Amino acid sequence: xxxxxxxxxxxITVTGKKLTVTCSQNMNHEYMSWYRQDPGLGLRQIYxxxxxxxxxxxxxPEGYKVSRKEKRNFPLILESPSPNQTSLYFCASSFGRVGExxxxxxxxxxxxx
Amino acid sequence: DQQVKQNSPSLSVQEGRISILNCDYTNSMFDYFLWYKKxxxxxxxxxxxxxxxxxxxEDGRFTVFxxxxxxxxSLHIVPSQPGDSAVxxxxxSETGSGYALNFGKGxxxxxxx
Numbered sequence: 001x002x003x004x005x006x007x008x009x010x011x012i013t014v015t016g017k018k019l020t021v022t023c024s025q026n027m028n029h030e031y032m033s034w035y036r037q038d039p040g041l042g043l044r045q046i047y048x049x050x051x052x053x054x055x056x057x058x059x060x061p062e063g064y065k066v067s068r069k070e071k072r073n074f075p076l077i078l079e080s081p082s083p084n085q086t087s088l089y090f091c092a093s094s095f096g097r098v099g100e101x102x103x104x105x106x107x108x109x110x111x112x113x
Numbered sequence: 114d115q116q117v118k119q120n121s122p123s124l125s126v127q128e129g130r131i132s133i134l135n136c137d138y139t140n141s142m143f144d145y146f147l148w149y150k151k152x153x154x155x156x157x158x159x160x161x162x163x164x165x166x167x168x169x170x171e172d173g174r175f176t177v178f179x180x181x182x183x184x185x186x187s188l189h190i191v192p193s194q195p196g197d198s199a200v201x202x203x204x205x206s207e208t209g210s211g212y213a214l215n216f217g218k219g220x221x222x223x224x225x226x
Contacts, residue, residue, distance in 0.1 A: 042119075043202060045213065099162060102214060106155055
């Protein structure tokens, strides 16, 4: 089944403790991206990657890191999480052509205490 | 600066009636528009799209209308069903600017029996 898999679904952590949210897709997509969803703010892009070893900042990259060492994986790294990073995170992927629909993962609800 | 705006945070419609969700954009270079639907605890899923060379696209009960001169698009759902209750996101992209999808903040649709 074609899908984007994120783990974990729920995560509670404390300020400053490094964490990684994993994302994997099985559709051979070139393009992958991370979004965060916050009440009243909709979906905002954090980082995206057009292909392996190519990453770029989205609208809200501060406090996040990503890497794209393999085509299928695109982990999101929070080196020193802070409470304002409490949010619902979505990974997405596509073939990267304009108008191509994005496939989203089921989301990761992160709480930073 | 929000380039895609969904000015109605919520909408309530009776089952069987028409639901009209609106979206405005400010960037005249946008040439592809997509609607996504999101249920609680799930990732957004693609619903319907339209390119700027068209003014209407239809898929079953869902129709998207594009008015380029007004920089406005709308999603019509006819007839509305309780299962359509979800958050709907409008998104837009511009050929030549990478693959950035600009999302609106979403409209929560409630279809009542």
